[in-house]
């Protein structure tokens with residue numbers, strides 16, 4: 760990610776924060792539409808889940824200028840996701856639902872450059888998470 764990408768992600772996320780509840784609702788609505796098979800993985804209250812998601816995204820977005828500061832938390836979150844039954848392929852549909860949600864929320868502010876910046880940011884985050892979850896699954900094999 761270039762410094763300009765980071766600025767674009769941070770400034771556009773700031774515009775979503777005031778509508779974060781609606782954004783979270785849109786996000787899960789879209790996710791369950793394009794990937795109904797992941798719906799049963801969610802067992803808790805979806806409002807609460809939406810709050811957690813937006814809060815974590817906020818932490819990640821704020822930490823983009825200092826990636827090593829957020830990697831350990833992203834890795835720990837990935838290991839938890841293994842336990843939720845999340846598979847590597849699910850990261851792609853979640854990314855698609857996220858980009859779609861940003862497009863809905865930002866309208867004309869979701870420029871091609873902003874889209875490219877988010878694609879890069881999500882690619883970085885999901886790459887870290889998928890790698891950590893693969894390592895963790897392997898460790899489990901060895902201890903089984």
Ligand code: HEM
Nearest residue numbers: 797800801802803811812815816843845849850853885888
């Ligand atoms: C890549 C970015 C992602 C972020 C930032 C994220 C964030 C979170 C957070 C903060 C939680 C709550 C964890 C806790 O309770 O401590 C959570 C739970 C969960 N996430 Fe994610 N997640 C991501 C990707 C995914 C993907 C790809 C899936 C696949 C469908 C997924 C499915 C779930 C499920 C099923 C739960 C547990 C829900 C429950 O407790 O009922 N997440 N996620």
